[in-house]
Amino acid sequence: MADLVRVEAGDDAEIPAGVATIRLDRPPMNAINTDLQEQLRAAAAQVSDDPSIRAVVLYGGEKVFAAGADVKEFAGQDHAYMLQDAHRLTSALDALARIPKPVVAAVTGYALGGGCELALTADFRVSAEDARWGQPEMLLGIIPGAGGTQRLPRLIGPAKAKDLIYTGRFVAADEALELGLVDVVVAKEEVYPTALAMAAKFAKGPRHALAAAKAAIDGGLDTDLATGLRLESHLFASLFATEDRTIGMQSFLESGPGKAQFT
Structure with missing residues (x-):
């Protein structure tokens, strides 16, 4: 199995003491397939269990956070399969939401579908100025299946969440900030440093x-x-x-x- 997710900390001089980065690495778009889901689950367990890690950054790289689920993989799955498998998908991202430490998502490029749901597992979201957000599953004839229908309305309210989910439309960073979907908007080259600085502040806390x-x-x-x-x-x-x-x-x-x- 390829390494699609890395936990970076310690020897990386860019990362402050007490902070770890969970970095997605499935080019070109970090599409969230089964292997990536399971590696995210393992990364969540690793950072949760390591007492030297006090705060976490979720990051997809300089170009894209995660453009959604792997639609090619989904297209080959039928109803009977998904009845058995849907919980595994939900629980993989839920493992990230249950990390007992402050988590900051650093979002560049796209956070769509499963990528938006991944960002929703964090406590805070830093967005690039040119990033695009959304839950476009409706355009595929389905609904969000990894927490979007639950975490999004809890974050921004049911009516605003229904608008995004019913229409499947993409949201620019400035609107995402207005909606309360993101907490900070910065230039794309400042996304990761800003998220690291936020995490470092929490890493010094009790x-x-x-x-x-x-x-x-x-x-x-x-x-x-x-x-x-x-x-x-x-x-x-x-x-x-x-x-x-x-x-x-x-x-x-x-x-x-x-x-x-x-x-």
Whole structure:
């Protein structure tokens, strides 16, 4: 199996300490086929389990993030096959969404279909000025099948998500920013450095508290308010067993806010 996904960190001088990049490498368009999906799942497990990695960047390279699923592969699959296989596709990208660390998507070129769904698994999205976003599955007679119908409306609201999904239209970076689909728009040559800088900021934070915040926010979006509040209360209390809490509070009492050096 070819290496379609690489986890880059450590020896790469371009990447800040504590940050890892999950880089797609399936030219020319990073079409998301079965092998790439499984390698994304493995990369998610690798960065999740490595305590030296404190934040993550998802990146497709200088030219394109991911232009969608491999339509040639999809075209050869029938209903009976997809009944068995659809969950595997969803769970591969869900593994990225469940990375218990801050994740920033660095998007150049196209983030379409499965590529947009891949970017939606991140906590933040940095977009090139000339990037194009969208969920064009409707143009193929299908719907998004890797989280698009669920994560997109949670992010931008149901009506705006329905517009993008029903029409399948492409969205320019400025409109994506207005919709709330992306968080930052920069020149294409600044996309990756900007994402690395964002990740580096998080990598200096308290890792247990960041993981708890992500779990509380994402978990709360999937349930009712009362259950979400119970989840928050449990995670809040659990942090009092961590060194992060001791370091943060001691630093605050001795030096004021924002001076803590978390280990």
